[in-house]
Amino acid sequence: MNNYLPLSGSPKRALIRMFYESPMTPEEIEQQSFSLIDSEIPCHRFSPAEWHVVRRMIHTAGDVALVDKIEFSRSAIESAIQALKSGKRLFVDSNMVRSGLSLERLRKVHADYSRNDISCHVSDSDVASLARASALPRSLFAVRKAKPILDGCIAVFGNSPIALMELNRLIIEDAIKPSIVVAMPVGFVHVAESKRELMSLGVPYIAVTGRRGGSPLAVSVIHALCGLAEPG
């Protein structure tokens, strides 16, 4: 340990030099993180498959306190795995979610997945025009534009409660039924309500209740589900 305490007069030794001497692969770092999380949360209310998802979310957030805020509908995991195995399209509410999703992981579950199977319309010029004309958020029009593909899709929200509320409307009014809704918009206005509404609609969901959420959490859920859905 005293190797990296600077001795008086000697230059400070960089921490990473210890890592060079005893390197860990990304997989080893991940396993050590998961072991730490398991040791800090020895008891919980989740099934083994749910815990696989929750643990990865906690790893992504760097925060074990998240454990109390994660909710699954009864059939969520099974429905999500089936959707991934069938190569269902993904609708995502932000470019950060899209850029975080690993096509490699999706293809381990269903070899035909391509970037075109991940729809995100929030930066489309027609969506921007509609938003400007109405002074309503772009994310709302991004959901409307995706309506033809929402039934049966994997819907992923890591940003916008307005987008989730617009999906909720399509579920209520137009009987759209996604295979799974990953409900993790984040923030102080409309956010907690948007998730409570979704959780009352009888569609499969994985949600972070309250104000917290975010794109990395939403991405981590999809990657964890891919791990569960992979053959073997």
Place this chain on the structure above:
Amino acid sequence: MNNYLPLSGSPKRALIRMFYESPMTPEEIEQQSFSLIDSEIPCHRFSPAEWHVVRRMIHTAGDVALVDKIEFSRSAIESAIQALKSGKRLFVDSNMVRSGLSLERLRKVHADYSRNDISCHVSDSDVASLARASALPRSLFAVRKAKPILDGCIAVFGNSPIALMELNRLIIEDAIKPSIVVAMPVGFVHVAESKRELMSLGVPYIAVTGRRGGSPLAVSVIHALCGLAEPG
């Protein structure tokens, strides 16, 4: 209020229909969020400029508890503003950070900013080859590849503690001095230490201490700094 409680026999009314009737612009939603945060944190230890950054971070995280984990070096804000006004390059540790950064906001501070000023090498094929050959993380080689541009740059870490530790080494051993380091890697292994080391090196920093962090937080810091640096 009872407009959106379902009456027996009548169809459920979607929450978003209330929003249609009393819409808010994204700016109004943001202002309401900031007011809520101000009311929930009436006292704090930050300067007005620092609070501008902290409040946006809390907004992004959906979590007022973050307030206790954010640290600024003495000259952080001034150095960051100067760097943005001078159009200094950004080094970022993940594609999620790159995709979250708004070129529009950067250009309001310095009109010449382009996508090429945001360097992220984590997906480069030469970086991937080096990582495969050594079984070390790609993020480490991504920092090494960026070495020629790191001095004076705006360095943004929302993901990888190994990347931050490699930057720390370059600061210690090669006298590299970024204009500002946004230090927000996230996770359970090497993370808290990577930030503690950075904070001891005498370079300007904005950090989230401990395990928490993430790409959206790192992006929110840059956007908040753009707000402070904008003319007028």
